[in-house]
Amino acid sequence: RGVTAAAASAETMEAPQTVPTLPTWEELRQELLDTSHGAALAARDQRRDEGLAPHTDAKVRYFGQGRGKPRVTLYRDQAAWCPYCQKVWLLLEAKGVDYEISKVPMRSYGDKPDEFLQKVPRGLLPAIEIDGRLMTESLDIMFTIERVFSDAARPMFPPAPGPERVRATQLLELERALFGAWCGFLFRPEVPFIGGNLNDFEAALSQVDKELASGSTDSPWFLGHAHPTIVDMQYVSHVERMVASALYFKGYDIRGKFEHIDKWLVAFEKLPYYMATKSDYYTHCQDIPPQYGQPFESGSDEAERSRAALDPRGSSLPLRWEDDPEPLTHEQRERPVEEFKAEAAWALVRNSAAVAKFCCRAAGGGVGDWGRGNPTRSALSDPYARSAQDLVGPVSEALRAVAKSLVDQRFCDFE
Ligand SMILES: N[C@@H](CCC(=O)N[C@@H](CS)C(=O)NCC(=O)O)C(=O)O
Numbered sequence: 001r002g003v004t005a006a007a008a009s010a011e012t013m014e015a016p017q018t019v020p021t022l023p024t025w026e027e028l029r030q031e032l033l034d035t036s037h038g039a040a041l042a043a044r045d046q047r048r049d050e051g052l053a054p055h056t057d058a059k060v061r062y063f064g065q066g067r068g069k070p071r072v073t074l075y076r077d078q079a080a081w082c083p084y085c086q087k088v089w090l091l092l093e094a095k096g097v098d099y100e101i102s103k104v105p106m107r108s109y110g111d112k113p114d115e116f117l118q119k120v121p122r123g124l125l126p127a128i129e130i131d132g133r134l135m136t137e138s139l140d141i142m143f144t145i146e147r148v149f150s151d152a153a154r155p156m157f158p159p160a161p162g163p164e165r166v167r168a169t170q171l172l173e174l175e176r177a178l179f180g181a182w183c184g185f186l187f188r189p190e191v192p193f194i195g196g197n198l199n200d201f202e203a204a205l206s207q208v209d210k211e212l213a214s215g216s217t218d219s220p221w222f223l224g225h226a227h228p229t230i231v232d233m234q235y236v237s238h239v240e241r242m243v244a245s246a247l248y249f250k251g252y253d254i255r256g257k258f259e260h261i262d263k264w265l266v267a268f269e270k271l272p273y274y275m276a277t278k279s280d281y282y283t284h285c286q287d288i289p290p291q292y293g294q295p296f297e298s299g300s301d302e303a304e305r306s307r308a309a310l311d312p313r314g315s316s317l318p319l320r321w322e323d324d325p326e327p328l329t330h331e332q333r334e335r336p337v338e339e340f341k342a343e344a345a346w347a348l349v350r351n352s353a354a355v356a357k358f359c360c361r362a363a364g365g366g367v368g369d370w371g372r373g374n375p376t377r378s379a380l381s382d383p384y385a386r387s388a389q390d391l392v393g394p395v396s397e398a399l400r401a402v403a404k405s406l407v408d409q410r411f412c413d414f415e
Pocket of ligand 1: 081082083084085105106107108123124125126136137138139
C-alpha cells in the first residue's frame with residue numbers, strides 16, 4: 001500500500017505520504033500492554049492459563065484453593081462446537097467442580113488420536129473420567145456429576161421424587177421433542193402451503209416458551225431457582241444452534257417471536273462461563289452441515305436477507321453492528337468499540353505465527369484432499385493441508401498491519 005501511495009502521488013505531483021513504519025510483533029505486544037485494555041487482556045490471559053477463568057482455551061479449571069490434578073477430566077471437541085460437550089462443560093462450571101480438559105477433534109474436523117479411541121472405541125464426545133472411571137452420554141454424565149459432587153443448597157435437578165421432579169423429567173422429554181422438530185424443520189424439504197415442518201417446530205417452541213413463562217416471576221430458569229439447572233443446560237446448547245440456523249437457513253427469528261425464550265437466553269448471556277462456551281451465528285451455520293447434513297434453505301425474502309447479513313462475504317467496512325441480525329449481549333453493548341479492537345489485536349499478537357501459517361494453507365499443498373468427496377468432513381477444516389511456506393513472511397507482515405490498524409486509527413486512515 002505504501003508503494004502504491006507513493007506511485008500515485010508521483011503521478012499527481014502531490015507530496016508523497018510518509019509510509020508509517022510497521023512495528024514488529026514484539027513492539028505491537030508492548031504497545032498493547034502499555035494501554036489499559038491491553039494490560040487487562042494480559043491479566044485475563046494469565047488467569048485463564050492458571051485455570052482461574054472460563055475460556056475455550058483453558059486446559060484446566062480450579063474453583064477452590066487446591067491446584068493439584070483434578071478428579072475430573074472432560075474430553076471435549078477441539079473447536080468447542082459439539083452441543084453435547086457444551087452441556088457437560090456448563091454443568092461443571094455452574095457447579096464449580098475442578099476439571100482438566102482434553103481436546104479431541106470431531107470426525108468432521110480431524111482424525112481422533114489412538115489414545116482416545118482406545119478409551120472410547122466409538123469415538124463419541126463428550127466423554128469424562130471421574131477418579132479414573134470413564135463414561136460417555138452427556139445426560140448420564142451430568143447426572144453422575146450432580147451425584148458425585150452434590151450440593152444440597154444448589155440442586156441441579158430435583159433430588160427427591162415429587163411434582164418438581166416429574167416436571168423436570170417432562171421438560172427433558174420436551175427438549176428431545178423440540179430437537180426432533182428442529183431436525184424436521186431444517187433437514188426435510190419444505191411442504192408448500194401446509195407448512196408441516198414449520199408448524200411442528202413452532203408448536204414445540206411455543207410449548208417451551210409457555211413452560212418458561214409458567215415458572216417463578218423472579219427466575220428466568222425452567223425450574224424457578226436462582227441458578228440454571230441441568231434442564232436449562234440440556235436445552236441451551238441446541239437452542240443456541242436453533243436460533244442461528246432457523247434465522248440463516250429459513251429467515252425464522254426465534255428470539256423475536258418467543259419472548260420468554262429470549263429472556264432466558266439473555267439470562268444465560270449474563271453468565272461469563274456460558275459466554276465462554278457460546279459460539280456465533282455464522283460459525284454455527286457453517287459447523288452444522290458436516291455434522292448433521294445440509295439444511296434445506298428457504299428462498300423467502302427474510303431468509304435471503306438474513307443470509308446476506310450474516311455471511312461475512314457480503315460485508316463491507318465499516319461494519320454496522322446495529323444492523324447485525326445477531327444481537328449483541330447487554331454486556332457487549334456497554335463496552336466501547338476500542339476494547340473489541342484491542343482484543344482482536346491482542347489475539348493476533350498472541351497467535352501470530354499460527355494465524356499466518358493457517359492463512360497460508362489455502363495456497364499450500366494438499367488443500368481439500370481430506371474432505372474431498374466426503375460431506376461429513378468439513379471442507380474448511382483440512383487438518384493435513386500444508387501451508388505455502390514462502391508466503392508466511394509476507395502474510396505475517398500483512399497481519400501486523402491489520403493488528404496495528406486495530407489499535408491505531410492513524411494507521412488505519414493511511415491511504
Ligand atoms: N447421545 C450422545 C450424543 C453425542 C454425540 O452425538 N456426539 C457427537 C458430537 S456432537 C460425536 O461425538 N460425533 C462423532 C464425531 O463427530 O466425532 C450424548 O448425549 O453424549
